[in-house]
Amino acid sequence: MGEDAYKVKVAKDLEDLIPNFLGNRRKELDALRVALAAADFEQLRLLGHRMRGVGNSYGFEHVSVIGKHIEDGARSGDKAGLAAQIEDYGNYLSKVQIVYE
Numbered sequence: 001m002g003e004d005a006y007k008v009k010v011a012k013d014l015e016d017l018i019p020n021f022l023g024n025r026r027k028e029l030d031a032l033r034v035a036l037a038a039a040d041f042e043q044l045r046l047l048g049h050r051m052r053g054v055g056n057s058y059g060f061e062h063v064s065v066i067g068k069h070i071e072d073g074a075r076s077g078d079k080a081g082l083a084a085q086i087e088d089y090g091n092y093l094s095k096v097q098i099v100y101e
Helices: 012-037 041-057 061-076 079-095
Strands: 007-010 097-100
Touching: 007 012, 012 041, 012 079, 012 097, 041 061, 061 079
Parallel strands: 007 097
Antiparallel strands: none
């Protein structure tokens, strides 16, 4: 993933909401890891579906993209693919840079 993929442009009026949004994404990452360890594909599907919805709403398109991959991987039971997506998500969350416009 290129450096630009970690830059997110967010509307200035959402600035107060972003710390809580990112805190929830980190909790979500933990929940994804727990669900994967338990092979709880239904929980993974639900979490992925939620990610798809909230990512674009706040300007975090990559969260939605990963959410779709997680949702699809959970439906097919692709544990290795899910592990890779969850690792990518953790990497993304650790490096994301926000630019308020």
